[in-house]
Amino acid sequence: MADKKSTRQAYGEYLVTLGKKNKDLVVLDADLSGATKTNIFKKAYPERHFNVGIAETNLMGMAAGLATVGKIPFASTFAIFGAGRAYEVIRNSICYPKLNIKIALTHSGISVGEDGGSHQSIEDIALMRVIPNMTVLCPADAIETEKMMDAAMEINGPVYIRLGRSDVPFIFDEDYEFKVGKATLLKSGQDVTIIATGLMVGVALEAADLLKAEGISARVLNMGSIKPIDIDAIEDAAIKTGAIVTAEEHSIIGGLGGAVAEVLCEVAPVPMERVGVKDVFGQSGKVGALMEKYELTSKDIVIAAKKAIKRK
Amino acid sequence: MAFLEETARGIRRNIIKMIGKANSGHPGGSLSSVEILTLLYFEQMNVDEKNPRAEDRDRFVLSKGHAAPLLYAILAEKRFFPRSELANFRQLGSILQGHPDMNKVPGVDMSTGSLGQGFSAATGMALGGKIDNKAHNIFVLLGDGELQEGLVWEAAMAAGHYKLNNLIAFVDNNNLQIDGAICDVMSPYPIDDKFAAFNWNVIVVEDGHDFNELRNAVKAGKKSEDKPTVIICKTIKGKCVSFMENNAGWHGKGPNAEEVKQALAELEA
Numbered sequence: 001m002a003d004k005k006s007t008r009q010a011y012g013e014y015l016v017t018l019g020k021k022n023k024d025l026v027v028l029d030a031d032l033s034g035a036t037k038t039n040i041f042k043k044a045y046p047e048r049h050f051n052v053g054i055a056e057t058n059l060m061g062m063a064a065g066l067a068t069v070g071k072i073p074f075a076s077t078f079a080i081f082g083a084g085r086a087y088e089v090i091r092n093s094i095c096y097p098k099l100n101i102k103i104a105l106t107h108s109g110i111s112v113g114e115d116g117g118s119h120q121s122i123e124d125i126a127l128m129r130v131i132p133n134m135t136v137l138c139p140a141d142a143i144e145t146e147k148m149m150d151a152a153m154e155i156n157g158p159v160y161i162r163l164g165r166s167d168v169p170f171i172f173d174e175d176y177e178f179k180v181g182k183a184t185l186l187k188s189g190q191d192v193t194i195i196a197t198g199l200m201v202g203v204a205l206e207a208a209d210l211l212k213a214e215g216i217s218a219r220v221l222n223m224g225s226i227k228p229i230d231i232d233a234i235e236d237a238a239i240k241t242g243a244i245v246t247a248e249e250h251s252i253i254g255g256l257g258g259a260v261a262e263v264l265c266e267v268a269p270v271p272m273e274r275v276g277v278k279d280v281f282g283q284s285g286k287v288g289a290l291m292e293k294y295e296l297t298s299k300d301i302v303i304a305a306k307k308a309i310k311r312k
Numbered sequence: 313m314a315f316l317e318e319t320a321r322g323i324r325r326n327i328i329k330m331i332g333k334a335n336s337g338h339p340g341g342s343l344s345s346v347e348i349l350t351l352l353y354f355e356q357m358n359v360d361e362k363n364p365r366a367e368d369r370d371r372f373v374l375s376k377g378h379a380a381p382l383l384y385a386i387l388a389e390k391r392f393f394p395r396s397e398l399a400n401f402r403q404l405g406s407i408l409q410g411h412p413d414m415n416k417v418p419g420v421d422m423s424t425g426s427l428g429q430g431f432s433a434a435t436g437m438a439l440g441g442k443i444d445n446k447a448h449n450i451f452v453l454l455g456d457g458e459l460q461e462g463l464v465w466e467a468a469m470a471a472g473h474y475k476l477n478n479l480i481a482f483v484d485n486n487n488l489q490i491d492g493a494i495c496d497v498m499s500p501y502p503i504d505d506k507f508a509a510f511n512w513n514v515i516v517v518e519d520g521h522d523f524n525e526l527r528n529a530v531k532a533g534k535k536s537e538d539k540p541t542v543i544i545c546k547t548i549k550g551k552c553v554s555f556m557e558n559n560a561g562w563h564g565k566g567p568n569a570e571e572v573k574q575a576l577a578e579l580e581a
Contacts, residue, residue, distance in 0.1 A: 026443070050439065053473075058432050058466035065436020068414070068422055070367070071443070073436075088426060089463070093433055097414050097423040 010142035012037025083124035109249035126254025140201035147178035189219035193237035207301035238268035271311035332572035375430030392419035428461030457489030472511030520545030
């Protein structure tokens with residue numbers, strides 16, 4: 001097994017496994033099946049893959065209609081077009097009637113890279129999280145992607161799965177158990193808790209090692225389930241470590257940082273810092289350079305952790 | 313024939329009563345589509361009020377969801393729910409929301425209200441029927457102003473592309489939208505040529521209140537072999553209530569007690 005894989009690649013491959021088990025599963029794409037990796041499913045089940053063309057609002061509307069007649073649609077395109085352009089169709093035709101549709105959007109966040117700010121979705125978690133009936137999941141690696149797809153199949157309703165373009169290291173092994181609404185403890189620690197999601201989970205683990213070298217003990221929580229969010233895990237982290245840092249490849253407004261802040265200030269207010277995109281648009285560049293430019297590296301998490309600890 | 317006409321008159325009365333009681337709702341576009349839905353539900357569609365979710369039933373999607381009073385009056389007349397529920401239209405806690413909610417109202421096949429989206433969903437339903445080789449039809453009703461939504465044409469393109477001959481769309485061409493005549497606000501004309509260009513079977517009904525004409529159109533639509541069918545129905549907004557007819561002002565306004573009385577008197581005649 002390679003040591004890295006993108007979550008979109010894992011998605012495309014695992015769709016075939018799910019499609020084999022469930023004949024009602026259909027896949028819809030909007031002319032990006034090579035990039036979203038749904039073309040892997042298309043190769044295995046061409047009669048259950050529908051390319052609706054460059055028409056994202058109709059992608060979501062047709063998914064809604066298919067769900068009403070008993071199909072389980074997985075609708076895929078880039079996060080910016082799915083969560084952005086088709087937002088109100090998702091809201092009114094999918095979530096309002098609580099239809100059984102899985103919206104798996106790729107190319108989320110800054111790690112889209114060279115395509116630049118117009119294509120880097122840094123708002124999709126916020127947009128999807130605010131809609132009633134929606135579940136929001138963001139996998140940290142290929143394994144968690146598969147586990148989340150299994151979990152999504154168990155939910156009779158809309159689920160948003162946030163996928164990325166870039167290869168990410170494996171965090172979990174096959175024995176990993178994912179539960180909707182539950183965080184995963186990846187590292188124990190006493191001084192600060194880093195709560196991360198998506199590709200920032202690997203970065204958070206690196207940051208914990210850097211902090212350890214400086215004598216700071218950091219707990220690391222993977223928050224793959226952003227909605228529902230694990231309130232108990234956040235409360236416990238706040239009480240036991242007294243300082244929180246969130247890390248996400250999304251705007252600091254309305255995403256994981258926003259969600260954790262909402263919980264913290266209600267159940268256990270402690271100093272908190274948000275690592276994320278600071279209310280600005282991205283730009284073209286290599287992924288590594290972008291992560292540095294927008295302060296999404298392990299060093300940035302270390303700085304944030306020290307700041308939060310100092311505020312105790 | 314007299315049965316359909318009598319039924320349509322009763323539906324119109326209930327539309328007026330509902331919107332009058334709520335003092336809120338959309339009378340104009342409800343009244344203009346009465347014959348279309350009456351023909352579908354009382355003659356052409358295979359639906360069962362005792363088993364509203366039967367798998368092989370025909371489906372109807374009210375893409376112009378603001379005509380909810382019409383759909384509710386029809387479903388109540390078909391006994392999908394008690395007629396007494398109509399009095400609760402738009403009231404807190406009622407199953408009869410301002411726009412149709414499929415999870416609240418027995419017989420509603422899709423939640424609609426945001427224009428263009430019902431048409432897109434109907435296209436998905438028709439595609440689902442094709443995947444499973446089902447024989448049932450999907451009917452959908454659009455407003456003519458609704459054709460200004462870009463999503464309508466995304467869905468029209470897909471329905472033509474997938475050759476969804478199990479999809480029959482009606483356009484309630486009453487020529488008026490909230491802000492005025494559709495050709496003044498943003499003309500969707502020519503409607504027939506547009507659908508034809510999107511690979512649809514196009515039928516124009518010159519009098520959308522004539523059951524014979526509508527029936528012939530539906531029969532022809534059901535026979536379409538490799539194209540979805542659109543039936544463009546020329547109708548009168550506010551039909552059968554003199555002061556509402558052809559008046560855009562009655563798009564989304566509830567009549568007062570006096571107006572209700574007058575409208576009901578006209579509908580007795």
